[in-house]
Amino acid sequence: MSAAIPRIMGILNVTPDSFSDGGRHADPVAAGLALHEAGADMVDVGGESTRPGAAPVPLDEELRRTIPVVAALAKAGVPVSIDTMKAEVMRRAVEAGAVMLNDVSALQADAASRGVAAACSADVVLMHMPGNPQTMQQLAQYDDPVAEVLAHLSDRIAAAEAAGIARGRLIADPGIGFGKGAEHNLAILRQLEDFHALGVPLLLGASRKSVIPAIVGPTPAAERLPGSLALALRGAEAGVAWLRVHDVAATRQALRVWAAIRR
Numbered sequence: 001m002s003a004a005i006p007r008i009m010g011i012l013n014v015t016p017d018s019f020s021d022g023g024r025h026a027d028p029v030a031a032g033l034a035l036h037e038a039g040a041d042m043v044d045v046g047g048e049s050t051r052p053g054a055a056p057v058p059l060d061e062e063l064r065r066t067i068p069v070v071a072a073l074a075k076a077g078v079p080v081s082i083d084t085m086k087a088e089v090m091r092r093a094v095e096a097g098a099v100m101l102n103d104v105s106a107l108q109a110d111a112a113s114r115g116v117a118a119a120c121s122a123d124v125v126l127m128h129m130p131g132n133p134q135t136m137q138q139l140a141q142y143d144d145p146v147a148e149v150l151a152h153l154s155d156r157i158a159a160a161e162a163a164g165i166a167r168g169r170l171i172a173d174p175g176i177g178f179g180k181g182a183e184h185n186l187a188i189l190r191q192l193e194d195f196h197a198l199g200v201p202l203l204l205g206a207s208r209k210s211v212i213p214a215i216v217g218p219t220p221a222a223e224r225l226p227g228s229l230a231l232a233l234r235g236a237e238a239g240v241a242w243l244r245v246h247d248v249a250a251t252r253q254a255l256r257v258w259a260a261i262r263r
């Protein structure tokens with residue numbers, strides 16, 4: 001029996017300052033179509049960088065960056081997720097055809113976001129992040145990172161269900177690199193199977209992240225594909241349902257080879 005292969009969420013940051021691909025997409029719609037063509041099962045459109053210390057983006061600017069791209073990709077038949085913490089961006093993105101809400105704050109940053117998520121049928125990614133992108137790295141203290149991240153995600157799942165979002169629509173994500181030091185990220189990656197205890201599909205977003213240079217030494221983000229593929233295969237081995245990656249074609253090839261040779 002061939003091993004289950006995670007689905008691929010291709011990253012489309014329509015931002016000038018994203019940590020690894022900021023400002024790289026002169027034509028974001030073409031870039032999104034190319035991600036889908038390369039094998040992305042979902043294209044994750046983000047209009048606000050969430051890297052540590054990133055400046056918040058005003059609502060109207062985030063809408064301007066994302067909604068036309070979501071609409072064009074959805075119209076072209078590409079499954080789209082919206083990577084945002086703002087309820088109004090979620091609402092407008094679903095209206096434009098987005099089928100997944102990807103909120104790094106797990107529907108906490110904007111009190112209205114749970115209502116918007118409950119009022120639609122989109123799947124919802126709940127990610128672990130202590131605080132916000134401006135404060136999270138100061139909050140990177142854990143006695144037991146896996147247990148504490150699990151507890152947080154369990155609370156967020158319960159809150160989402162209490163808001164009327166069916167459990168079947170929820171996806172949990174440990175938030176690699178969000179308010180976590182290298183040792184915390186490594187502990188989570190080593191114990192990734194433990195997150196199945198949450199009872200919802202898992203998403204791993206480790207592509208090009210700083211856990212790679214933490215292991216191999218200083219490496220520019222653009223040179224982290226080998227490490228990113230190793231992290232993707234770790235996710236596949238742990239049975240995650242989704243991998244959020246920059247390099248779709250390479251990841252897809254790695255996953256297909258891995259699946260073919262797994263016992």
Ligand SMILES: Nc1nc2ncc(COP(=O)(O)OP(=O)(O)O)nc2c(=O)[nH]1
Pocket residue numbers: 011013015017018019020046048049050051083102103104125127173175176203204205206244
């Ligand atoms: N669910 C989920 N969403 C995410 N969104 C952004 C980033 C940060 O990576 P990237 O989008 O490449 O950079 P930036 O936030 O600077 O745009 N990571 C995740 C993640 O790990 N999981």
